[in-house]
Amino acid sequence: KAGVTQTPRYLIKTRGQQVTLSCSPISGHRSVSWYQQTPGQGLQFLFEYFSETQRNKGNFPGRFSGRQFSNSRSEMNVSTLELGDSALYLCASSPDSGAGYGYTFGSGTRLTVV
Amino acid sequence: DQQVKQNSPSLSVQEGRISILNCDYTNSMFDYFLWYKKYPAEGPTFLISISSIKDKNEDGRFTVFLNKSAKHLSLHIVPSQPGDSAVYFCAARGPGGTSYGKLTFGQGTILTVHP
Numbered sequence: 001k002a003g004v005t006q007t008p009r010y011l012i013k014t015r016g017q018q019v020t021l022s023c024s025p026i027s028g029h030r031s032v033s034w035y036q037q038t039p040g041q042g043l044q045f046l047f048e049y050f051s052e053t054q055r056n057k058g059n060f061p062g063r064f065s066g067r068q069f070s071n072s073r074s075e076m077n078v079s080t081l082e083l084g085d086s087a088l089y090l091c092a093s094s095p096d097s098g099a100g101y102g103y104t105f106g107s108g109t110r111l112t113v114v
Numbered sequence: 115d116q117q118v119k120q121n122s123p124s125l126s127v128q129e130g131r132i133s134i135l136n137c138d139y140t141n142s143m144f145d146y147f148l149w150y151k152k153y154p155a156e157g158p159t160f161l162i163s164i165s166s167i168k169d170k171n172e173d174g175r176f177t178v179f180l181n182k183s184a185k186h187l188s189l190h191i192v193p194s195q196p197g198d199s200a201v202y203f204c205a206a207r208g209p210g211g212t213s214y215g216k217l218t219f220g221q222g223t224i225l226t227v228h229p
Contacts, residue, residue: 004157006157031214031215032215033215033216033217035217042219042220042221042222043158043203043205043217043219044219045215045216045217045218047215048214048215048216049215050214050215055214055215056213056214056215056216058216090157090158092157092215092217094215103160103215103217104160105150105157105158105159105160106157107155107156107157108155108156108157110155
């Protein structure tokens with residue numbers, strides 16, 4: 001069974017640019033969540049999508065956005081990149097967001113903003 | 115505010131001994147607690163979870179204990195193995211209706227198991 005796939009694995013962007021990251025969940029999983037991991041703030045929740053609808057959002061500025069497609073694949077976009085956006089971006093999938101068992105994470109996309 | 119705290123940044127244990135990782139939380143509305151293990155450049159891997167209505171859950175070498183009155187949980191690894199060396203994150207999930215997909219993570223504890 002294929003795991004959660006995130007592309008690309010590494011990305012270098014310049015301040016002011018925008019970036020799109022992709023996440024393919026485990027087959028059959030309809031919930032996709034996104035997290036940002038930085039050394040200072042740890043793992044922080046960005047947003048969650050279920051059946052193409054955003055159902056929850058963390059405390060991030062509007063520059064961070066996402067969407068989910070009918071096949072449950074999800075993308076997140078960051079516009080007007082800042083140096084502080086450099087982080088490991090992780091997505092996690094689950095059959096549904098009410099499940100008590102663990103969310104399965106991808107390996108992440110390492111974004112460096114220069 | 116940091117609702118989930120892991121106060122020990124690191125823990126060093128001898129192979130074969132018990133590793134005890136601790137986690138404190140402040141939000142009494144959390145209904146599920148999970149432990150994840152993470153290696154560098156990889157995503158967190160789910161280890162074990164516990165519902166807020168339980169006080170203990172075991173899975174092989176891993177046992178999680180929950181003390182709701184103290185808002186404290188711990189992960190016991192017995193016996194510890196060198197391959198257990200990684201960063202361990204405690205995470206909590208809020209009530210489903212208000213926290214879809216959201217886990218609140220602690221800052222992590224680096225576990226090193228020496229041969």
